[in-house]
Amino acid sequence: xxxxxxxxxxLILQEGxxxxxxxxxxxxxxNLQWFHQNPWGQLINLFYIPSGTKQNGRLxxxxxxxxxxxxxxxxxxxxxxxxxxxxxxxxxxxxxxxTFGKGTLLTVNP
Amino acid sequence: KAGVTxxxxxxxxxxxxxxxxxxxxxxxHRSVSWYQQxxxxxxxxxxxxxxxxxxxxxxxxxxxxxxxxxxxRSEMNVSTLELGDxxxxxxxxxxxxxxxxxxxxxxxxxxxxx
Numbered sequence: 001x002x003x004x005x006x007x008x009x010x011l012i013l014q015e016g017x018x019x020x021x022x023x024x025x026x027x028x029x030x031n032l033q034w035f036h037q038n039p040w041g042q043l044i045n046l047f048y049i050p051s052g053t054k055q056n057g058r059l060x061x062x063x064x065x066x067x068x069x070x071x072x073x074x075x076x077x078x079x080x081x082x083x084x085x086x087x088x089x090x091x092x093x094x095x096x097x098x099t100f101g102k103g104t105l106l107t108v109n110p
Numbered sequence: 111k112a113g114v115t116x117x118x119x120x121x122x123x124x125x126x127x128x129x130x131x132x133x134x135x136x137x138x139h140r141s142v143s144w145y146q147q148x149x150x151x152x153x154x155x156x157x158x159x160x161x162x163x164x165x166x167x168x169x170x171x172x173x174x175x176x177x178x179x180x181x182x183r184s185e186m187n188v189s190t191l192e193l194g195d196x197x198x199x200x201x202x203x204x205x206x207x208x209x210x211x212x213x214x215x216x217x218x219x220x221x222x223x224x
Binding site: 031033035040041042043045048086088094097098099100102103 | 200218
């Protein structure tokens, strides 16, 4: 099956700093999503981005499908950005399931 | 539009018992998937239903089963609970297919097996 690797596994920032999270995947994908898991466990949709670039406020994401990676940018980080960020991919051969990376644990200190 | 809802939110069961979890998808969504999240294994796919039919199943024992009703609501059942079944169970819905369409997750059911 497809492999999804996220880096770094852990990231500690001071409030106001910028960060880049990376997601590498081992095969062509038809679906790529970024999620933020809140302290209560819910996965919050950030981006649906199988290719291209999208922006939403302080967050933006870029997926380069031909090179099999995606980047999530967080600018001017806030303490509320803390949590685990997951990348998940789906593809035609996956029979409708998403495969998740292990996540990046982001801690933003005041 | 209301999001994905899951009930109950928390559950404590004893080894050997069985449990049923419920998921109501976003209105109009016909695909429902279930995932298990544990600290050791991360997020793992359990199964996916579309129009009351299971289309895909992950690598879990037969104690894990599910079904989908005509209104797209889904239930999953775990029989003969084991300590290792303690996990956060997440349900996701999408319009037609989880691998090819954006998925939206519910708040999860946290199951503790003692």
